[in-house]
Amino acid sequence: MQYLIRATVIVGIATLASTQNTSTPGGPTFNDFLRFSCSELNIQRIDPLVTPGVVPSPHLHQFVGGNALAPTMDPSMNISDEATCTTCTYTEDFSNYWTAVLFFKARNGSFHRVPLMENLGLEGQRGGMTVYYTAPYDKKTKVTAFKTGFRMLIGDPGYRAPSPIAQEYKSIAFRCFTEPWGPAPPASEIGGDWDTRYFPNKPCPYGLRVNNFFPTCWDGVNVDSPDHKSHVAYPSKGTFETDWECPDTHPVKLPQILYETIWNTSAFNDASMWPTDGTQPFVFSMGDPTGYGWHGDYLFGWKGDALQRAMDRYCGTDCPVLETQSIEKANTCAKAVVVNETVDGWLGGIPGGVKVTS
Numbered sequence: 245m246q247y248l249i250r251a252t253v254i255v256g257i258a259t260l261a262s263t264q265n266t267s268t269p270g271g272p273t274f275n276d277f278l279r280f281s282c283s284e285l286n287i288q289r290i291d292p293l294v295t296p297g298v299v300p301s302p303h304l305h306q307f308v309g310g311n312a313l314a315p316t317m318d319p320s321m322n323i324s325d326e327a328t329c330t331t332c333t334y335t336e337d338f339s340n341y342w343t344a345v346l347f348f349k350a351r352n353g354s355f356h357r358v359p360l361m362e363n364l365g366l367e368g369q370r371g372g373m374t375v376y377y378t379a380p381y382d383k384k385t386k387v388t389a390f391k392t393g394f395r396m397l398i399g400d401p402g403y404r405a406p407s408p409i410a411q412e413y414k415s416i417a418f419r420c421f422t423e424p425w426g427p428a429p430p431a432s433e434i435g436g437d438w439d440t441r442y443f444p445n446k447p448c449p450y451g452l453r454v455n456n457f458f459p460t461c462w463d464g465v466n467v468d469s470p471d472h473k474s475h476v477a478y479p480s481k482g483t484f485e486t487d488w489e490c491p492d493t494h495p496v497k498l499p500q501i502l503y504e505t506i507w508n509t510s511a512f513n514d515a516s517m518w519p520t521d522g523t524q525p526f527v528f529s530m531g532d533p534t535g536y537g538w539h540g541d542y543l544f545g546w547k548g549d550a551l552q553r554a555m556d557r558y559c560g561t562d563c564p565v566l567e568t569q570s571i572e573k574a575n576t577c578a579k580a581v582v583v584n585e586t587v588d589g590w591l592g593g594i595p596g597g598v599k600v601t602s
């Protein structure tokens with residue numbers, strides 16, 4: 245893979261620029277982190293992290309990963325024992341990853357789900373997202389892989405304004421593609437001048453991307469916490485990309501997880517379908533028309549010590565200590581939905597009767 249990813253430190257977070265060829269020597273490349281596709285597992289109203297056992301859950305999510313996915317996934321559950329396949333290309337990764345779902349609201353008030361798009365270099369992926377796990381770039385600092393039962397949340401479906409957690413706010417960014425995979429000029433870091441923290445207020449003819457970086461410090465004890473956030477923390481000094489330290493309360497360094505989700509907005513660019521008052525028409529499944537409510541959920545499910553092995557070797561995408569499958573094979577992993585409702589085609593409202601609230 246020839247693509248280079250430029251990492252520059254900006255506003256305190258490490259920022260992987262969009263995939264492109266560059267001649268910048270010494271910058272991180274695809275071989276500095278695990279970068280892999282996880283195709284769609286299903287799209288339904290369950291939420292094993294925030295509302296376990298609630299069927300249907302309040303709003304719709306898009307799920308990828310292992311087929312042990314269920315409305316209730318107790319921390320004592322051995323996910324890698326129960327799952328038989330995964331939509332991710334690393335076959336020892338039975339984790340589940342999920343996010344909100346994007347809808348387009350037409351002028352007549354109808355809603356349509358916006359399809360997900362395959363990423364550059366991961367052609368053939370069916371929906372889903374790109375997942376990254378990074379071990380420290382200095383290739384010296386050790387990180388501890390997540391323990392059985394570990395789970396965490398970034399963002400909050402209730403936000404309609406910037407996250408009150410400054411580092412969380414800086415860890416989520418949208419880019420409107422007005423050209424293939426761009427703009428992505430030099431120094432167009434994630435979270436920099438080309439990105440917004442909210443929905444762009446213009447059509448994105450080549451797609452809309454959102455990135456979210458999870459915290460990289462852990463309290464070393466709890467695999468979860470009541471808000472699904474306080475057992476983890478962002479660095480107290482530096483950033484993941486530079487010399488970083490974890491706070492005394494959360495001393496254990498973790499790999500950095502990044503979700504990259506890209507929607508193919510091309511069917512929704514016709515100005516005649518957009519509102520006449522200048523507002524933008526995209527809305528998340530929890531009724532969020534701002535974008536600030538973007539959230540990502542993580543439920544660790546790697547088999548045995550596979551992730552630790554990869555992190556100990558500062559593995560890149562080509563990681564000989566991990567077992568892989570083709571994207572085509574990953575696409576065949578399936579899990580029947582528990583909540584069967586229509587999520588595609590023109591809908592009279594957002595699934596679950598969710599109202600749009602700004």
Ligand SMILES: *[C@@H]1O[C@H](CO)[C@@H](O)[C@H](O)[C@H]1NC(C)=O
Pocket residue numbers: 246265
């Ligand atoms: C990237 O570089 C490779 C090798 O030099 C070349 O084959 C490819 O066409 C380039 N891709 C883009 C998008 O410029």
Ligand SMILES: *[C@@H]1O[C@H](CO)[C@@H](O)[C@H](O)[C@H]1NC(C)=O
Pocket residue numbers: 322324325392548
């Ligand atoms: C989970 O199951 C796998 C596969 O059977 C096994 O190797 C592993 O030790 C189990 N982990 C725990 C914590 O029970």
Ligand SMILES: *[C@@H]1O[C@H](CO)[C@@H](O)[C@H](O)[C@H]1NC(C)=O
Pocket residue numbers: 350351352353354517590
């Ligand atoms: C609403 O608008 C969309 C897009 O213009 C159109 O495809 C759909 O049929 C309309 N729905 C109704 C109920 O009029």
Ligand SMILES: *[C@@H]1O[C@H](CO)[C@@H](O)[C@H](O)[C@H]1NC(C)=O
Pocket residue numbers: 361362508510511
């Ligand atoms: C995006 O969707 C359009 C249809 O609206 C389709 O023709 C195109 O191939 C899709 N592009 C990608 C990269 O999936």
Ligand SMILES: *[C@@H]1O[C@H](CO)[C@@H](O)[C@H](O)[C@H]1NC(C)=O
Pocket residue numbers: 580581584585
């Ligand atoms: C969902 O319900 C529809 C309509 O009743 C049915 O045709 C379909 O087979 C069901 N799908 C699943 C996965 O249960």
